[in-house]
Amino acid sequence: MEVFEALPDEVHELVDSFSSTAAFGDLQFGVTQYSFWMFISGALLLLLIFAFKKRQAGQLVPHGAFVNGMEYVVEFVRDDLCIGLLGKDNWRRHFPYLATLFFFILVNDIVGIIPGMHPGTGSIGCTAALAIVSFFYFVWMGVKANGGWGYIKSLAPAGLPAPIAVIVWVIEVFSTLLRPITLAVRLFCNMYAGHIVMGTFAILAANFFELFAKAFELTAAPNILISAVWILVLLIIYLVEMLVAVIQAYVFTLLTAVYIDSAEEGE
Secondary structure, rough: OOOHHHHHHHHHHHHHHHOOOOEEOOOOEEEEEHHHHHHHHHHHHHHHHHHHHHHHHHOOOOOOHHHHHHHHHHHHHHHOOOOOOHOOOHHHHHHHHHEEEHHHHHHHHHHHHOOOOOOOOHHHHHEEEEHHHHHHHHHHHHHHOHHHHHHHHOOOOOOOOOOHHHHHHHHHHHHHHHHHHHOOOOOOOHHHHHHHHHHHHHHHHHHHHHHHOOOHHHHHHHHHHHHHHHHHHHHHHHHHHHHHHHHHHHHHHHHHHHHHHHHHHOO
């Protein structure tokens, strides 16, 4: 069919549209479209926080979908990601960082789902920066809790025979150094692949509808039905992508909390 014959070129054009281009200036000294939407997402996050705090301060008992919804998400991060993993005595120190990380990734992911926008997390540069910051954060927490030499020694469990301890220590060093890479790549690939899939289904829906519009007759009626099916599938994928956006923010923050707990515990 004509629809599928043109699909490879259109998908290729779709993939090219996700390459970094300059929104302002040029690629060397300007701002890319990913950076631009990352700044927009950051500004949106600040507006949400200020609006939430303002409404919350004026209420003795929280009411309204916005305030209750924000409180639910904040309590989820506090109870599930902080208290649940770091303990009741230790969670307060790390809550500001983990909550900021979760909300920043979540807002960027959701903004990127809106047609015409790009998520900051759709760029490997952004996800790598988040991963590197998390890496230095949990390493620094481990050094503060155990001392520099104590943290280095804690990478291998105590009580092992010397040859095995050396092997385990080397493996753990490589594992620790790989953590920021896996964090960055996992988030980037999920966001990038999800948008390619959504874009492909949107192209199919538009092409079938265009065929029907060009030849508005009974013989072309099946095309509009097929287009409706693609649109339905596209809506389902949008819902799945929203779920993926939440899950990826959760997984990134969860793993960071696990790494913090592991670094501080030492043994």
